[in-house]
Amino acid sequence: MQVIITAVGPDNRGLADPIVHHVSTSGANISEIQMYDHDAERIFAMLLRIEWPGDSPSVDELREKMNEIGQQTGLSIRTWSRPQPSRKPRLAICTTYRPEPALAVLRAIRDGRIKADPVVMLGNRSAVQGVAEQFDVDWQMVGDGKGNPDNDRMVEIFDEYDVDYIVLARYMRILPASTCWRFAGGRIINLHHGLLPPFPGFRPYQDAFEHRMLTYGATIHFIVPELDAGNQTIHQATFTVTPGTPLQEIIRIGESDHEPTCLVEGLRRVVDREVELHFHRVVATGGS
Incomplete structure (x- = not known):
């Protein structure tokens, strides 16, 4: 399943590390990563597109973990996957x-x-x-x-x-x-x-x-x-x-x-x- 994770917040060191570490150790394949670090505005932003394996915890559990990381780092994190055919967008x-x-x-x-x-x-x-x-x-x-x-x-x-x-x-x-x-x-x-x-x-x-x-x-x-x-x-x-x-x-x-x-x-x-x-x-x- 394709999942998109976005993170936005005040710039600091090591903000991407816990996100990337969690998804990679959970067996996800990272297919796209973009990061934006604007020194003048002190803003950090990241997009991560992953293939979330079916035998891993659910996307809801992944979302809970990302929210936990967001609270720890001060980032506003969103975890989104396209609706399955059973649910309309x-x-x-x-x-x-x-x-x-x-x-x-x-x-x-x-x-x-x-x-x-x-x-x-x-x-x-x-x-x-x-x-x-x-x-x-x-x-x-x-x-x-x-x-x-x-x-x-x-x-x-x-x-x-x-x-x-x-x-x-x-x-x-x-x-x-x-x-x-x-x-x-x-x-x-x-x-x-x-x-x-x-x-x-x-x-x-x-x-x-x-x-x-x-x-x-x-x-x-x-x-x-x-x-x-x-x-x-x-x-x-x-x-x-x-x-x-x-x-x-x-x-x-x-x-x-x-x-x-x-x-x-x-x-x-x-x-x-x-x-x-x-x-x-x-x-x-x-x-x-």
Whole structure:
């Protein structure tokens, strides 16, 4: 069984040693290890991807041991394994203003096209709260009056709801690196409303329009803690307009129709285990 262990906390010596020692002496095979040590910020972060042998203690027991190590070292440690086929993945859907992406995901789940459970929706604005209520999904407001998110509270919510995947459905705030590390390894999925890599940032429609492009698109990608640049593409799709199409019409097509469809397909690929993130690269797995 594949297990991902992440650890984040104040920098110090020997933080990785007890984690690596325990999993290796328990017979696990370490298939990926990444460590981040930022001297200026005094932050330590680690990702460990292992194959946990079936004859070893259960993943729950491994999680208890990792929590014990976390208490001893001052690290925030999470032990996660993808749900077995008998349990649907639990989703947290993060939103800001646009309701269409979240609505498309919830409809796809309702219709059986995405086999997952939407256990909570979060917003740094309240614009999409009605969509959560329409589908009877718990709503959590995490933004202040100016839309500034409480990032610590978001992490608490993800843990409280035992979330498997975090879906940034046009969530228009950048997650801090510490949050990305806590849920690293292909657990955070982002909808970018433009084609990557040529059109990053918050104005991809406008940027493409200024370059006199006739082809526009959206990109679904895994979030990577250090980069968060969208190079880890899960799915990308385009639409073409005729010369002279006004920018506002292009944006309308993209926001209303294209982005939601693209997100549904990208999320389906992750939930159906067609793709995973290994060493910052998306790899095809062939499904479960």
